[in-house]
Amino acid sequence: MSQKKFIIDADTGSDDAVAILMALRDPTVEVLGITLVSGNVPLQQGILNTLYTAELCEVPVNVYAGADKPLTRNYIEEYTLKDFSARVRTLSGDSVSGQCVHGVDGMGDIGIKPENEKYEEQGAVDYLIKSFSESPNEITLVTLGPLTNIANAINEDPTIVNKIEHCYIMGGTSDGTGNVSAAAEYNIWVDPEAAKIVFDSGLDITMVGWDNSFKYAMLKEKEIKDLKSLNTKYADFCVDIQKTLTELTHETYGFYGFDLPDPITMAIALDNSIILESQQLHVLVDTRDGITRGQTIVDYFNAEKGKQNVRVVTKSNNKGFLNLLTSLVK
16 A cells, blocks of 8 residues: 655644654554644744654655744744733734744653754755645645744745645634634634645645544543553654643643644644544634634634635544554554
8 A cells, every 4th residue: 555645844842742743653654744833832943842742753855944933023032921911912023933842842841852963955845835735635744833834835835735635733722712812723823824825725725623623532531640640752742742731731720731733733634534524614713913813713604705725623532542552552
């Protein structure tokens, strides 16, 4: 059986790293390259985290530097939830790193560093355009961060939207619940202008929103214990790098655990049977500054009479996700 070809676009923090590990460990997939964007962590830190993850998996992978800030917005680093929340509440146009969630280094601040810090000289946008143009409809794109790189590539060469086999996006929500504001999920909130370009481009999209992660990819003490009991370097890595997120979960929800938005998106890209319910719907992205900035407005009743541009995942298989994750970290 021939391998599926993936390109991954990420802002590698602790959940991106697990998703990347899943793809690198899956024998049915060839990861052609990983492009990086600022989001959870600044661009250069995301590159280091990606290189470390590939080293752990002992899989050579080409890593490309992309955008170090959103299309039109400032990108500011904040390290505590208090400072992050305060900046969000100002309703300013700035975007903020996710280091309060994933650690200053994005990997739980447990001292991870790659042995080799070299990455490709070619930029992410040129790489994306070249790859899809040379192998039309053969490569699946999985996006795990803000969509700045993808928007830049589409702006430079709009024909690539017809050359991408499918695009799985970790972003937005299908039910209106946000994890930055009441309305918005982080990846879309960071660069809503980029998300709007991608969602409106005609690209064949599956959106896996944060609601899927919170409902179907939340690991609590039993699931964490089960993973650690595997006693592999991969399982240990997947749990240990969630240190900052685990502490934040306890502070926020009162239990020790962590949710895995990027890994459940990757799991769906690897195996569509993990989708239990989905609908092809019109999705709009709110780019206005204010309380609804970055909201993915899912038009269930076609009130806007818009193009049904996105397959929206509304329910996922928790057991199927955990089984796939477990099989790939053994």
